[in-house]
Amino acid sequence: MKFKTASIVLLLAGVIVSCNPKASEEKTEAKDCEKELDLSPEKLDRFGITNKEYLSAASKRALEWEYIENDWYREFKPMKPLKGDLAYEEGVVRRDPSAIIKENGKYYVWYSKSTGKTDGFENYENGKVFPWDRCDIWYATSEDGWTWKEEGVAVARGEKGAYDDRSVFTVEIMKHEGMYYLCYQVVKHPYVKRVKNTVGLAWSTSPNGPWTKSKEPILKPADNGVWLGDDVNDRRSVVKKGDFDSHKVHDPCILPFKGKFYLYYKGEQMGEEVLFGGRQIRHGVAIADNPKGPYVKSKYNPISNSGHEICVWPVNGGIASLITTDGPERNTFQFAEDGINFEVRGAVKGQNMPHAIGLNRTIEVSEENPTAIYNWGLSHVYNSWNYQSIMRFESRRVRSHDAKKAMKKK
């Protein structure tokens, strides 16, 4: 009889071990709790544990993994350049592609576009502080996903004095009941390190526009952090940090979900730290009854304590999220049946990981292949600090390993 690797044995052998097995010195006062682990012969054999009476800290952690099957696991390939108008162009920034949708027989993508080099914060009044400063939102179309035609501006910065007068960028697209919605980051002049950005929304009956902008931002940072001192370019000194999104609300993405609209976003906190997993970057969600809002932030925020750009898609009746770049849960696929309480479903390699992903929403996902949407899509690459271009990423499922395959992919 062949060993069935996918069998899940729920029989608990009844051995109790600590679920907080080895506290660091700082935490020895915390009370350990006890938890039953599955120490059935099948589980021990599957995990290769030598002696169930002598479990290492690592074995205890492994026995607590909630989900171990490989149906979410994937490996990413090196990114490839696009052709046509989205090929790299010296002197131009094109970055942060939206999701891809298909309309009128063509793929559509929106993105941030600006020109000229980045000056930094010394000259924030007249210069360009970041590559994503002084951007407008442009869009392009393609028949094959490789060669793209730039169609022009979709949403431009506002007039001087408007809430979006400095930069509009990092856009996402949602199509819902015949309407198209672009949501995006907004910065009002002057762009200093302490600036609090907002999220804007525009809508149209056609992917080609014209777009109508919201009169006010649809999302703002929390206002419960307190800066220390008055240096507008000191982002780290605080008296109180405040909520996870007290400084920035970034990378918005709206998904229709359970009859409402879930606006996922990245929060940056005033006084952001580097912890054991890198930058303290978190995700939150705000929920509305209507695509145009008002959006109310969830009391459960933050909903991720790792990640960077938002990358979410609906699957299996819930919402899935790819967590990249920052924090100890980086490079994981996660899933939440309720769109809020995310659990790890796959932990992928860091090699070739695309960032600022534009998901390809034309690819169907299923319970059998919940990450099919990663077969190909868009991302960007830093050709230099000044100039970025949009690239194509691809990935493949990996469900078993043998020597021959190992060769090919290395």
Add this chain to the structure above:
Amino acid sequence: MKFKTASIVLLLAGVIVSCNPKASEEKTEAKDCEKELDLSPEKLDRFGITNKEYLSAASKRALEWEYIENDWYREFKPMKPLKGDLAYEEGVVRRDPSAIIKENGKYYVWYSKSTGKTDGFENYENGKVFPWDRCDIWYATSEDGWTWKEEGVAVARGEKGAYDDRSVFTVEIMKHEGMYYLCYQVVKHPYVKRVKNTVGLAWSTSPNGPWTKSKEPILKPADNGVWLGDDVNDRRSVVKKGDFDSHKVHDPCILPFKGKFYLYYKGEQMGEEVLFGGRQIRHGVAIADNPKGPYVKSKYNPISNSGHEICVWPVNGGIASLITTDGPERNTFQFAEDGINFEVRGAVKGQNMPHAIGLNRTIEVSEENPTAIYNWGLSHVYNSWNYQSIMRFESRRVRSHDAKKAMKKK
């Protein structure tokens, strides 16, 4: 008063939450346990949690992190090629560098060397099944760590019929009380996918040799797995998988520790699976009173359920380990006061991560900078599937983030 980001508050606010907050459907029968989380105002502010009565699954996981400070956190730079004899050479495999030690005013490194392309398993009798097949152990020296002089063979394969007649490779160096010890992987002919490799040892009073080999392997795979069928090139079909190291014992590294000798190694299990974190690769340890053995495997094995090549060093009175490549804990620095029960101390990015690391043991580490040993060292790169060359890696500590710095490193 400036907010002290490093303050650790032990006051527990007394709210009890589940430590297994959201079980997947398969595990709903498992009994949750309860654990007290630190919900002090300081902790909530540091983590940016919106409402302590509404903790998301992610917030609960974050509040359970055992160690959150950034003193182990690092970022790796792109690898750089070496010069002299260790520069890439077409037609030659040089890979899996040992640790670097300094003797006679020069750096020394040992490595696997073979020539010619890889044929695969079709012709395992006469061909080369892997780049690390039909290797001998060579060594090189350098004055500056950049330009290396290849000094010749250190340990060659044995005569036909010997336990090491097919390949000796993936070597580590230990200096102890005036003696030098090389431990390495060994394969006996024929090299089929089901072959069970062993670990060999050689010693000398000089880093230049001559080397005396152990008459027998010092470590062998566990013998409690059972193959299914008799295809010698089917490594996945099993009736019983057996211990984590029932198939392979790889990447040995011996460290003197607490008056004994800890032989860390990578185990591969018969019937290896791909789980949610990739290949099922684990680490174990075997302990001896004497450098030459006998080595007795720890009952606590496996001691890591993630990782690939062994990369361990002594620090702060314990043993630290860098976990790379495979499994959900990949790309973490871990530490075990007892050399066995490892806990995560830093979770680093996957970009530019070196594999098959040769640690630079000439760099001093300290409690203040426990990962200083990663300032620079050696690794290898796949120039092609056939040919690999040794490269230099570098990394730097990252303890805070601001916009200006972000620019520079991107």
